[in-house]
Amino acid sequence: xxxxxxxxxxxxxxxxxxxxDLLQRSGEGAGGLGAFVGVVRGGSGLQSLTLEHxxxxxxxxxxxxxxxxxxxxxxxxxxxxxxVGCMNVGERIVLVLTASAHRAEALDAVRFLIDRLKTGAxxxxxxxxxxxxxxxxxxxxxxxxxxxxxxxx
Amino acid sequence: xxxxxxxxxxxxxxxxxxxxDLLQRSGEGAGGLGAFVGVVRGGSGLQSLTLEHxxxxxxxxxxxxxxxxxxxxxxxxxxxxxxVGCMNVGERIVLVLTASAHRAEALDAVRFLIDRLKTGAxxxxxxxxxxxxxxxxxxxxxxxxxxxxxxxx
Amino acid sequence: xxxxxxxxxxxxxxxxASDWIDLEKPLPAGDLLARLRAADPVVEAAFxxxxxxxxxxxxxxxxxxxxxxPGDEVAFFPPMTGG
Amino acid sequence: xxxxxxxxxxxxxxxxASDWIDLEKPLPAGDLLARLRAADPVVEAAFxxxxxxxxxxxxxxxxxxxxxxPGDEVAFFPPMTGG
Numbered sequence: 215x216x217x218x219x220x221x222x223x224x225x226x227x228x229x230x231x232x233x234x235d236l237l238q239r240s241g242e243g244a245g246g247l248g249a250f251v252g253v254v255r256g257g258s259g260l261q262s263l264t265l266e267h268x269x270x271x272x273x274x275x276x277x278x279x280x281x282x283x284x285x286x287x288x289x290x291x292x293x294x295x296x297x298v299g300c301m302n303v304g305e306r307i308v309l310v311l312t313a314s315a316h317r318a319e320a321l322d323a324v325r326f327l328i329d330r331l332k333t334g335a336x337x338x339x340x341x342x343x344x345x346x347x348x349x350x351x352x353x354x355x356x357x358x359x360x361x362x363x364x365x366x367x
Numbered sequence: 368x369x370x371x372x373x374x375x376x377x378x379x380x381x382x383x384x385x386x387x388d389l390l391q392r393s394g395e396g397a398g399g400l401g402a403f404v405g406v407v408r409g410g411s412g413l414q415s416l417t418l419e420h421x422x423x424x425x426x427x428x429x430x431x432x433x434x435x436x437x438x439x440x441x442x443x444x445x446x447x448x449x450x451v452g453c454m455n456v457g458e459r460i461v462l463v464l465t466a467s468a469h470r471a472e473a474l475d476a477v478r479f480l481i482d483r484l485k486t487g488a489x490x491x492x493x494x495x496x497x498x499x500x501x502x503x504x505x506x507x508x509x510x511x512x513x514x515x516x517x518x519x520x
Numbered sequence: 521x522x523x524x525x526x527x528x529x530x531x532x533x534x535x536x537a538s539d540w541i542d543l544e545k546p547l548p549a550g551d552l553l554a555r556l557r558a559a560d561p562v563v564e565a566a567f568x569x570x571x572x573x574x575x576x577x578x579x580x581x582x583x584x585x586x587x588x589x590p591g592d593e594v595a596f597f598p599p600m601t602g603g
Numbered sequence: 604x605x606x607x608x609x610x611x612x613x614x615x616x617x618x619x620a621s622d623w624i625d626l627e628k629p630l631p632a633g634d635l636l637a638r639l640r641a642a643d644p645v646v647e648a649a650f651x652x653x654x655x656x657x658x659x660x661x662x663x664x665x666x667x668x669x670x671x672x673p674g675d676e677v678a679f680f681p682p683m684t685g686g
Contacts, residue, residue, distance in 0.1 A: 245406055
């Protein structure tokens with residue numbers, strides 16, 4: 215059985231610790247670990263981001279996505295951590311880790327999960343600028359497309 | 368300019384520290400970090416692995432691969448660490464980290480680098496089994512194919 | 521009774537995060553929203569702003585035809601922007 | 604003078620990691636290998652085992668037609684298995 219860890223957290227995570235933990239949990243059959251770390255990207259005077267979510271539904275959706283990835287990409291382990299609340303530029307938002315016997319499956323699974331997370335899980339980003347302005351991030355069409363391409367794959 | 372770090376090392380690396388360093392070096396423009404950690408996979412009585420390399424040529428090839436990835440995938444930073452010497456089952460062999468403004472580029476670059484590393488850099492693996500037997504790993508055709516598909520992409 | 525939740529820009533425009541509405545028999549989510557809009561000008565105004573609105577029924581993504589049963593939790597929100 | 608390096612299974616079969624060979628004028632890598640094999644039965648035996656052999660000249664991947672110049676470093680090795 216694959217080892218799965220899902221966390222929605224309002225505090226930062228320890229990437230190195232999470233990677234070590236997943237490798238430990240995945241056992242000797244894991245030959246590769248794929249990862250994505252999302253970070254609040256600066257520019258245009260952006261200062262911070264507030265991430266709102268739908269407690270309960272978020273965990274349910276993340277669990278569904280992770281189990282789908284485990285089956286689809288033969289993962290031996292998977293960790294998804296998504297932060298909520300306020301984050302400054304440069305801070306980590308999201309961590310996706312996958313362990314598999316082979317590198318292709320591990321990396322494909324990371325891509326699948328992060329694509330789906332963008333538009334398929336109930337998170338909403340609000341940007342706060344240095345001049346005091348704040349605005350909700352619009353869903354990007356490219357993200358919808360990235361998520362949709364997995365439906366027919 | 369992208370920040371690049373290449374290391375051939377006979378000791379283990381600190382994945383969390385390397386990730387933090389790369390995000391720091393990449394600056395505010397980095398929105399995502401992709402990673403692959405290769406691990407000595409157990410099974411069939413495998414106990415350890417010895418990794419031989421061609422000092423001088425290894426560094427030269429790695430530098431060429433990393434610079435190609437930086438250009439091709441618009442990376443803001445990249446770290447490649449490859450261990451040499453003896454490693455037990457479960458130990459880390461290789462680390463590929465890429466930072467980019469967008470997740471697709473970061474993850475594609477990880478895939479490109481790890482595919483190329485498998486057959487394009489002068490490393491050779493020898494497996495050591497519990498019964499005392501030792502044998503050099505044969506290059507897999509699938510790896511040659513994975514490396515070649517980037518030539519025409 | 522049905523719990524109705526609002527998130528993100530929709531919650532801000534409404535000035536509140538939830539409503540409760542009496543419901544005796546099953547109703548499509550689209551009809552439920554029409555009742556909410558008709559009953560309260562603040563809801564009507566918040567939903568009049570152009571832009572896609574998504575709905576979840578029982579914490580699952582749904583659409584306007586999805587049946588809402590008494591006791592369900594219904595949520596309205598803009599397209600999701602996670603990751 | 605040319606430095607010749609051997610790696611992995613090839614180095615093991617030879618029982619040594621390098622050779623030095625006198626070279627006065629440029630020569631294709633394939634011809635250089637033929638000279639090495641003719642000069643030493645141990646080299647001949649090590650290269651007679653079936654399997655692909657790759658060559659690097661000046662620390663760059665090359666092939667049998669690549670010209671080796673005096674002073675160059677040449678290396679022979681099996682297909683690479685990194686990562």
